[in-house]
Amino acid sequence: MSIYLDHAATTPMLPAAIEAYVDAMSVVGNPASIHSQGQNAKRMLEEARETVARSVGCDPIEVVFTGGGTEAINLALKGLFWARAPRRRILVPGGEHHATMDTVEWLENHDGAEPGWLPLDRAGRVDPARVADALGTGAEDVALLSLLAANNEVGTLQPVAEIGEIAAVHGIPVHIDAVSAYGQVPIDFRALSGAGRTGASGGAGGSAGGIVALSLSAHKIGGPVGIGALVLSRRASIVPLIHGGGQQRQVRSGTQDVAAAVAFAAAASALGDVPARNVHLRALRDRLIAGVLAVVPTAVLNGAAPDGPDEQRLPGNAHFTFPGCEGESLLFLLDAAGISVSTGSACQAGIPEPSHVLRAMGRSEAEARSALRITLGRDSTGADVDAFLAALPAAHAQASRAGMNDRVPTR
Amino acid sequence: MSGGVDSAVAAARAVEAGHEVVGVHLALSRMPGTLRTGSRGCCTIEDSMDAQRAANIIGIPYYVWDFSERFKLDVVDDFIAEYAAGRTPNPCMRCNERIKFAALLDKAIDLGFDAVCTGHYASIQTDAAGNRELHRASAWAKDQSYVLGVLTAEQLEHSMFPLGETPSKAEVRAEAAERGFSVATKPDSYDICFIPDGDTRGWLAERVPASAGDILDREGNTLGRHEGAAAFTVGQRKGLQIGTPAADGKPRFVLEVRPITNTVVVGPKEALAIGLIAGSKFTWTGLAPEHPGIAFDCDVQIRAHADPVPAVAQVVSVPVPAGADSAGAGATDAGAIELVITPREPLTGVAPGQTAVLYVGTRVLGQCTIDRTVSAVPVPSAAVEPAPVAVPAARA
Numbered sequence A: 001m002s003i004y005l006d007h008a009a010t011t012p013m014l015p016a017a018i019e020a021y022v023d024a025m026s027v028v029g030n031p032a033s034i035h036s037q038g039q040n041a042k043r044m045l046e047e048a049r050e051t052v053a054r055s056v057g058c059d060p061i062e063v064v065f066t067g068g069g070t071e072a073i074n075l076a077l078k079g080l081f082w083a084r085a086p087r088r089r090i091l092v093p094g095g096e097h098h099a100t101m102d103t104v105e106w107l108e109n110h111d112g113a114e115p116g117w118l119p120l121d122r123a124g125r126v127d128p129a130r131v132a133d134a135l136g137t138g139a140e141d142v143a144l145l146s147l148l149a150a151n152n153e154v155g156t157l158q159p160v161a162e163i164g165e166i167a168a169v170h171g172i173p174v175h176i177d178a179v180s181a182y183g184q185v186p187i188d189f190r191a192l193s194g195a196g197r198t199g200a201s202g203g204a205g206g207s208a209g210g211i212v213a214l215s216l217s218a219h220k221i222g223g224p225v226g227i228g229a230l231v232l233s234r235r236a237s238i239v240p241l242i243h244g245g246g247q248q249r250q251v252r253s254g255t256q257d258v259a260a261a262v263a264f265a266a267a268a269s270a271l272g273d274v275p276a277r278n279v280h281l282r283a284l285r286d287r288l289i290a291g292v293l294a295v296v297p298t299a300v301l302n303g304a305a306p307d308g309p310d311e312q313r314l315p316g317n318a319h320f321t322f323p324g325c326e327g328e329s330l331l332f333l334l335d336a337a338g339i340s341v342s343t344g345s346a347c348q349a350g351i352p353e354p355s356h357v358l359r360a361m362g363r364s365e366a367e368a369r370s371a372l373r374i375t376l377g378r379d380s381t382g383a384d385v386d387a388f389l390a391a392l393p394a395a396h397a398q399a400s401r402a403g404m405n406d407r408v409p410t411r
Numbered sequence B: 001m002s003g004g005v006d007s008a009v010a011a012a013r014a015v016e017a018g019h020e021v022v023g024v025h026l027a028l029s030r031m032p033g034t035l036r037t038g039s040r041g042c043c044t045i046e047d048s049m050d051a052q053r054a055a056n057i058i059g060i061p062y063y064v065w066d067f068s069e070r071f072k073l074d075v076v077d078d079f080i081a082e083y084a085a086g087r088t089p090n091p092c093m094r095c096n097e098r099i100k101f102a103a104l105l106d107k108a109i110d111l112g113f114d115a116v117c118t119g120h121y122a123s124i125q126t127d128a129a130g131n132r133e134l135h136r137a138s139a140w141a142k143d144q145s146y147v148l149g150v151l152t153a154e155q156l157e158h159s160m161f162p163l164g165e166t167p168s169k170a171e172v173r174a175e176a177a178e179r180g181f182s183v184a185t186k187p188d189s190y191d192i193c194f195i196p197d198g199d200t201r202g203w204l205a206e207r208v209p210a211s212a213g214d215i216l217d218r219e220g221n222t223l224g225r226h227e228g229a230a231a232f233t234v235g236q237r238k239g240l241q242i243g244t245p246a247a248d249g250k251p252r253f254v255l256e257v258r259p260i261t262n263t264v265v266v267g268p269k270e271a272l273a274i275g276l277i278a279g280s281k282f283t284w285t286g287l288a289p290e291h292p293g294i295a296f297d298c299d300v301q302i303r304a305h306a307d308p309v310p311a312v313a314q315v316v317s318v319p320v321p322a323g324a325d326s327a328g329a330g331a332t333d334a335g336a337i338e339l340v341i342t343p344r345e346p347l348t349g350v351a352p353g354q355t356a357v358l359y360v361g362t363r364v365l366g367q368c369t370i371d372r373t374v375s376a377v378p379v380p381s382a383a384v385e386p387a388p389v390a391v392p393a394a395r396a
């Protein structure tokens, strides 16, 4: 029996999404075809788009389906950067997901971008005042700003609305990576983007300012892997990454994956009332956090405090540093006990890397190596949490004995 | 599991022998290459994926453990420092000594494992009293007992080499193919894993500052100039660029590299013959000889694929040379002790920094890092080098 506590990596597909997926896969028809079967496919696709749009409060036309969160982020960052040429600066906090970090670094190395890395505080939060400072001292050359809605490792929610307002004042377009926040906290794109805000449109250089783009991924909410969306404001102009048949507002060419979109929509419509749904998740998480701190008193909770309705933390996220232990050792021992957790982001080929998020939050290399992320999902139970808490003390004791990998060997 | 054929077959055999096996791939670099290039057979993402695919087929869990920090400190930095000190290091032995059978073994034991199992070709046997002994693999052509000579009795207690009794590498490849491993025909690696393009000299040149110095003959006469002493290896003939030919017209070879004075000593080929080697960093592989202080017979091997040569060895105390820094010179505070090895016929191609492994028959007895060598051919003018034995270069 294995207990899955890594829902932030991916969460099980909902039975309803699997059913919708399979059913849709047996329907023939390219949504771009003119005949009736094409029209039928198109109808299924657009209904899916409407459902996804509803789940984040945007217009259906603003939903651009992509091959996942990573592609959506690449499209937003590169597409906005190119559309905003010759502006070169990209404001972005440290500790973003690799899809953002690596795209920004690629633009820096290949396309003359100048990243302005914004600091995180000890809880992993970006201070809006720092954004105001950065824009106050010369917004002219800023192409865009991008940030997470919620950090996927430590679970800290960012003040995106506030930062979006500041950027809007300066006419700077903002992209939000909402992949990890999706389904965990309510997202209202219309409110965030300030649609209808006076003076919000027509920023120089083609793109309007404020929040104009937002990335989603289906497999974080019980949909399939391999489909996501970039919610792209009708006010925004963007240069496409993929050219071809001109599908989806010319922004993302290629025959559209109707079945995946339908399955994505099935998961999106199952989100329902997000805050209500997450009451259970939050209660489980608080039990888990209290339990960990009780059985391993040296454990340190990272991220924002879980303190009720206004808390700045994802309801399904618990993230700890276990001083003196390699996260990798804990992961191995817990895995051997049948419990799946994460050290944060495993980069390439399963090589664990010290958490760049904790580093960006000012923690030491050793602390960044000693991290463990436990994330809950909609089917997590109290029994799962109890099993984890039962296995943790022994795993922790053994991992402490093994110590850090850079210790001087005794043999 | 490096991603090569040997460790994959070793893992499969360990499973079949009834052990509970977990595949571990060592991440030795924080910036691994993506794809395998040239003759390297480990340490890229592709190699890690190969290892994982083999583990999948065997049906064992698989993890990557990151020892890049220790590897840098104990293997890469050591390699650079040894080279800069004019010595000839063997990073693969250092990796066995400090990483695979030390850092990895320590961690494994602390996490509840009993042993580290690798695809080395060497054999562990047990003597009548139950003590573990390391022996050559039955396939001498593939024998890797030399690079395992650094193992101590305790490390040996926790090691397993399931390939030791296999008659040939071909057999291992055939078995891998039968088991459906994609790595069955993967080429062997023979280069240093952390030097991606195999250009060891170029890699070192970027990391060890060089400055010009003198090239001397054995009598101490200056024959020419060089661009940096560390770039020379004992036995090297090419690239000396000495204007005047030797009196006897014969080619000259590098006999010694002295980084402290930044000089290179050259001489005739005959002078490369080494009559004595000694070192203060030595270990016993399994049981130590009963009376190491009394000269004993053994065979000495000075490179992975060199032939063993009959020798006499003995542990002796050496007085610390006056004015020398005693730190690091030996195992005790009172004075250094040294393993002194006298081959029955002179050795060639041996330099400080290399490891001498001692054998008795097929059994590995122990090893020492060579600190100093003494030529079998006396220096023509004794006035220059008064000591009866050459003072080690690093302490000259």
Ligand SMILES: Cc1ncc(COP(=O)(O)O)c(C=O)c1O
Pocket: A008, A009, A067, A068, A069, A070, A071, A073, A097, A099, A148, A151, A152, A177, A178, A179, A180, A217, A218, A219, A226, A227, A228
């Ligand atoms: C915050 C965040 N952004 C982006 C991604 C990438 O999404 P995808 O896996 O769909 O490419 C993930 C998930 O791995 C994520 O957590």
